[in-house]
Amino acid sequence: DAGVTQSPTHLIKTRGQHVTLRCSPISGHKSVSWYQQVLGQGPQFIFQYYEKEERGRGNFPDRFSARQFPNYSSELNVNALLLGDSALYLCASSFVWDQPQHFGDGTRLSIL
Amino acid sequence: QKEVEQDPGPLSVPEGAIVSLNCTYSNSAFQYFMWYRQYSRKGPELLMYTYSSGNKEDGRFTAQVDKSSKYISLFIRDSQPSDSATYLCAMSALWETSGSRLTFGEGTQLTVNP
Numbered sequence: 001d002a003g004v005t006q007s008p009t010h011l012i013k014t015r016g017q018h019v020t021l022r023c024s025p026i027s028g029h030k031s032v033s034w035y036q037q038v039l040g041q042g043p044q045f046i047f048q049y050y051e052k053e054e055r056g057r058g059n060f061p062d063r064f065s066a067r068q069f070p071n072y073s074s075e076l077n078v079n080a081l082l083l084g085d086s087a088l089y090l091c092a093s094s095f096v097w098d099q100p101q102h103f104g105d106g107t108r109l110s111i112l
Numbered sequence: 113q114k115e116v117e118q119d120p121g122p123l124s125v126p127e128g129a130i131v132s133l134n135c136t137y138s139n140s141a142f143q144y145f146m147w148y149r150q151y152s153r154k155g156p157e158l159l160m161y162t163y164s165s166g167n168k169e170d171g172r173f174t175a176q177v178d179k180s181s182k183y184i185s186l187f188i189r190d191s192q193p194s195d196s197a198t199y200l201c202a203m204s205a206l207w208e209t210s211g212s213r214l215t216f217g218e219g220t221q222l223t224v225n226p
Contacts, residue, residue: 033214041219042202042218043214043216048212056213090155090156098144101214103148105153105154106155
């Protein structure tokens, strides 16, 4: 069975641009969460979606938004990119909201 | 103060050694405890998942949770060069909104030398 898949793998943007990252959960998983991992640190929680509803939001500015589609895939959008947004963006899925989360390999975003 | 503290290492051991990795936490609401392994340029891979205090064993890996001391550990027996990676502890609490989030430690970089 396929694991969590994320696209694109790498992305280079400039300050002020907008980016959309995509995630397909493990088949049968209904919950998707997004995390930001800066080099040398543990992942930081951004959002959780379950059954297409936002269930939690981390301490990130309103420039960050997300949504979950009827097929349980998800998008993370970041507007007005800053240099500090350079990071590995990880998507994790779980069967339901309180079950173990399994991660994809992430999208590496570089802001120039 | 961080909710989860983890010694970042780096930790270097010879092949066959027993490795001990530890995290402490301050939030009493944490109920679920996990260890993830992350290879370079890869996403975290779930190794162990525990709910209650006590020990859980899976092959060469043993996870230990002590809720009274707010302390969790991961032991790796007979360590192999393939165990060389960053190990992340993670914890979660459940919300009334039917949500949860993982709070991670900083990660410990482990190298097992042949």
